[in-house]
Amino acid sequence: MASSAILLGLGMAAVGVAGRAYLKYGKHAQSHLKKTLDSIPNGSFSKYYKGGFDPKMNKREAGLILGISPNASRAKVKEAHKRIMLLNHPDRGGSPYIAAKINEAKDFIDANLKK
Structure with missing residues (x-):
């Protein structure tokens, strides 16, 4: 019983530390990730051809x-x-x-x- 309470307390502390770190560094990381993703050309990760068919086959x-x-x-x-x-x-x-x-x-x- 006591070990469950200790584990629950440690879990809540870990969530609190993670939440604080997210609030402190998360906004910066999000903006950096967004800049990085925006710099990648569209369709870079797709193996499929983007666009429709031509009116006449070539x-x-x-x-x-x-x-x-x-x-x-x-x-x-x-x-x-x-x-x-x-x-x-x-x-x-x-x-x-x-x-x-x-x-x-x-x-x-x-x-x-x-x-």
């Missing part, structure tokens, strides 16, 4: 959609298309629009590959 966009170089071999294009379509197929809950863009990207790269 090599760059097709490569971004499939996650490959626009000059990749036919085998790479086929493998990337299969991998992405398995994840985004409309029958498995994916978006029909995204699936259409994936197919369009594959067709665009296939059409522009050297025969």
Whole structure:
């Protein structure tokens, strides 16, 4: 019983010390953290492309959609298309629009590959 009271008192003291330290140094730390976060460019931590689709498919966009170089071999294009379509197929809950863009990207790269 006595040990519970001692532990409770130590816990409350720790909370008090932490609260005092936060009030003393917290505002400075918050402003420093905010400045640091504001200096980081938007999208730096995202592996996804920010922005929408172009009105007309181009090599760059097709490569971004499939996650490959626009000059990749036919085998790479086929493998990337299969991998992405398995994840985004409309029958498995994916978006029909995204699936259409994936197919369009594959067709665009296939059409522009050297025969």
